[in-house]
Amino acid sequence: MKRMYALIAALAAFLIFAFFATNKDNDTHSSKAKIPTVGILQLVTHPALDQIHRGFVDGLKEYGYTPGKNIKIDFQNAQGDQSNLKTMSTKFANENVDLMAGIATPAAQALANAANKKTPVILAGITDPKGGGLVSSDKHPGGNITGTSGESPLKEQLDLLKQILPNAKTVGIMYTSSDHGGQYNAKKFAKLCKQRGINYKLYTISSTNDMQQVAEQAVSQVDAIYAPQDNGIASAMKTLVNVANKAKIPVIPSADTMVKDGGLASYAINQYDLGKVAGEMAGQVLHGRKTADFPVAYVTKGKYVINQKEAQILGIQLPQSIVEQAEKEGEVFK
Structure with missing residues (x-):
């Protein structure tokens, strides 16, 4: 009888061990299969x-x-x-x-x-x-x-602006006061303008609601507008372009998507x-x-992006070399 009890106890211990071992294996498998x-x-x-x-x-x-x-x-x-x-x-x-x-x-x-x-x-x-x-x-x-x-290729963007608009005397630079990236890019672009002897004026918006009023002020004082990589400016790009087009003032933005939204041209990172x-x-x-x-x-390699429809609206003839490079390696919006 004692031997039978011992056998039953041993069998019970084995079953308990097997149960926990199986659960542990399942837990391990579950952990390995976890979807991040x-x-x-x-x-x-x-x-x-x-x-x-x-x-x-x-x-x-x-x-x-x-x-x-x-x-x-x-x-x-x-x-x-x-x-x-x-x-x-x-x-x-x-x-x-x-x-x-x-x-x-x-x-x-x-x-x-x-x-x-x-x-x-x-x-x-x-x-x-x-x-x-x-x-x-x-x-x-x-x-x-x-x-x-x-990081925007600011030097190339300024070179492009001057190549398209060689007679531009004053450039308006817009940014959102609360956007660190926009502020950073706008001030670096202003520094480049100063180094090259180009007059500039800085304009800020606190939100997209300010764009209409600030843009109307800017187009009365400048020959071109630079729109940096700035979330507020990008969100209000169409408003900026509508105001600028009425005054026949070109907008040179920093991003390809902003050219699509009405900017004239850019040398932009995708x-x-x-x-x-x-x-x-x-x-x-x-x-x-x-x-x-x-x-x-x-990502440092940029590309030329142009908006032919916008050039027609403004009556601007884009340099043929820029058009060819945009057609070959960049992007053309018509």
């Missing part, structure tokens, strides 16, 4: 940022992450509302997403605060990451944040490419690469 979640926060809807968003998702695909298959993407758009930025970034933090991505400087800054130096944050086309307080340096970000920077490189970087971080020593990446 990426939270993408975009400041506002306009074509340039939308291109970055599309590029980011495609960059993840290039690195093997396909939405709906082996990665979950939670996309949030703050529509220009600062309180939405805080709420949405906090949501990502509370849900413990595996990685966050910020499209536009205010979105990246909100994510950086919510991540609290823990969750990886990828910058998607952010102008001046160090000046925006996001990284310690471009080569060695030093924390949980890295990504791509959208916003989609900025997003795609950022998405590929996100894929590497999800695979285990550390952000602290993952250098900020720059």
